[in-house]
Amino acid sequence: MFELDLETIDISTQAPAADPERQYYFIAKCREFITEEALKRGRVFTYHNETFGCQMNFKDSEKLNGVLEAIGFVPREDEKADLVLYNTCTVRENANTKVYGRIGYLGKLKKSNPDMIIAMCGCMMQEPTAVEKIKKSYHFVDLIFGTHNIFKLAELLWCVLEERRLQRIDKNQKHRMVIDVWKDTNEIIEELPSSRKYSFKAGVNIMFGCNNFCTYCIVPYVRGRERSRKPEDIINEIRNMVSQGVKEVMLLGQNVNSYGKTLDSPVSFAELLRMVDDVEGIERIRFMTSHPKDLSDDLIEVMRTSKHICRHIHLPLQSGSTRLLKAMNRHYTKEDYLKLVDKMRAAIPDIAITTDIIVGFPGETEEDFEETLTVCRDVCFDSAFTFIYSKRTGTPAAAMPDQVPEKVTSERFNRLLEVVGSCSSKRAEMLTGRTVPVLVEELDREEGLLTGRLENNLLVHFKGGEELLGSIVNVSLRECKNFYYIGEQV
Ligand code: 5AD
Ligand code: SF4
Numbered sequence: 001m002f003e004l005d006l007e008t009i010d011i012s013t014q015a016p017a018a019d020p021e022r023q024y025y026f027i028a029k030c031r032e033f034i035t036e037e038a039l040k041r042g043r044v045f046t047y048h049n050e051t052f053g054c055q056m057n058f059k060d061s062e063k064l065n066g067v068l069e070a071i072g073f074v075p076r077e078d079e080k081a082d083l084v085l086y087n088t089c090t091v092r093e094n095a096n097t098k099v100y101g102r103i104g105y106l107g108k109l110k111k112s113n114p115d116m117i118i119a120m121c122g123c124m125m126q127e128p129t130a131v132e133k134i135k136k137s138y139h140f141v142d143l144i145f146g147t148h149n150i151f152k153l154a155e156l157l158w159c160v161l162e163e164r165r166l167q168r169i170d171k172n173q174k175h176r177m178v179i180d181v182w183k184d185t186n187e188i189i190e191e192l193p194s195s196r197k198y199s200f201k202a203g204v205n206i207m208f209g210c211n212n213f214c215t216y217c218i219v220p221y222v223r224g225r226e227r228s229r230k231p232e233d234i235i236n237e238i239r240n241m242v243s244q245g246v247k248e249v250m251l252l253g254q255n256v257n258s259y260g261k262t263l264d265s266p267v268s269f270a271e272l273l274r275m276v277d278d279v280e281g282i283e284r285i286r287f288m289t290s291h292p293k294d295l296s297d298d299l300i301e302v303m304r305t306s307k308h309i310c311r312h313i314h315l316p317l318q319s320g321s322t323r324l325l326k327a328m329n330r331h332y333t334k335e336d337y338l339k340l341v342d343k344m345r346a347a348i349p350d351i352a353i354t355t356d357i358i359v360g361f362p363g364e365t366e367e368d369f370e371e372t373l374t375v376c377r378d379v380c381f382d383s384a385f386t387f388i389y390s391k392r393t394g395t396p397a398a399a400m401p402d403q404v405p406e407k408v409t410s411e412r413f414n415r416l417l418e419v420v421g422s423c424s425s426k427r428a429e430m431l432t433g434r435t436v437p438v439l440v441e442e443l444d445r446e447e448g449l450l451t452g453r454l455e456n457n458l459l460v461h462f463k464g465g466e467e468l469l470g471s472i473v474n475v476s477l478r479e480c481k482n483f484y485y486i487g488e489q490v
Helices: 021-041 055-071 091-114 130-138 150-169 219-223 233-245 269-277 296-305 323-328 334-347 364-378 404-428
Strands: 008-010 045-052 084-087 118-123 143-144 177-180 199-206 246-252 284-288 312-314 352-359 384-387 435-444 449-453 460-462 472-480 484-489
Touching: 008 233, 021 055, 021 150, 055 084, 055 118, 055 150, 055 199, 055 246, 084 091, 091 118, 091 130, 091 284, 130 177, 150 177, 150 364, 199 219, 199 472, 233 246, 233 449, 246 269, 269 284, 269 296, 296 334, 323 334, 334 352, 334 364, 352 364, 352 404, 364 404, 384 404, 404 472, 460 472
Parallel strands: 008 177, 045 084, 084 118, 118 143, 143 177, 199 246, 246 284, 312 352, 352 384, 460 484
Antiparallel strands: 435 449, 435 472, 449 460, 472 484
């Protein structure tokens, strides 16, 4: 049974309940309750989901929203909703700070609407210190769960509703937070509802977790060990999506290049890509993230010969200094990275290469940083996400000597931005005048302007109507505005 204490019900130690039947049972129970309450109050019940962080979290949120909508909640843009859910990130310290600020704001809203349900989930909730802080300073939060049991949302929500019922019966009953955070899991649960943001493109998890333990990174601690979904489950999901009108899929994993190693009958990422490429009706395939140490020749060959894989690869460099790459536990040298880029460009000349770079890793000297700048200039990335190193408690780098002072990092960061910015515009400019296929993703009704995405992930704005949304059309890139284009449909 539940382990109870005064302020919280911590059910984290309960046996996992990764059974879709069980979750559909709780979806039905919550739905019954919400429908009855909605009828009584003469209005619908709303939810607001705020998602922080990466593509993984956004994908998880589609699953969370799917469950909430199956229960009967209707989405709402702002936080004045009956249920507010924050799907948090913790990859850098400022992500946590942002969340605490927002929970404080939710506390104020709850004062004027005590019935409001406040729920927190995602990576930050996998950190015991974050949960302790919320228990201590934000006791009005109703529900906390982590990354390993998002499928359990309906069951957890039912616990919260039961708590509310007990409080109504016994006025002396204090508010208790429901907490369910698992340390790790091997479970992969299929077949739960999902509410996709776009009808024509979708993320598809192919694996969960990470085994790389880059020394700066908290992800392996909060997302657990690497585990891959079975290829047949992935292909079935994609077939289903395509039958519902999806044109583009983004295969998601922390390190897609090591896909399949944990399966009973191992399948490589390149083999999986071949299977996805063969799905009838698929038009575009993307994937992220690729770790340079695991990028195989076979993968390059599949990308070269495929009809549907976008000629784009996101290949985090992190640093251009071999000494720092070693300290980061990245398992490649500067030379390995440059060779890989040459190999890919030789095989696929128009491939777009994007990257992640960290500035100010402990012990980074001016020479190390200069090497990063040199690699950036040599490769000339199509775009780069640049990060100032953030110390994450519990990671090996947090305990390393020679943490770089903020003044030095911010100065280096600005220099890096200049280099990557000028390379990106140079690369973008090279396509001006060409006619390329784009997936039409957004429409600005007032301006009559469509936004389409190129294979290289850049955007083009061009005149057109609603009927083109979700289709792939040819657009001539008339003018380059550094990071996007102005174009015309041809
Ligand atoms: N500090 C700064 N950047 C980080 N990243 C991961 N951990 C940290 C950290 N502690 C960056 C890496 C990774 C991207 C998703 O986030 O560049 O590729
Ligand atoms: Fe973090 Fe490295 Fe895993 Fe990426 S590969 S999630 S940077 S540990």
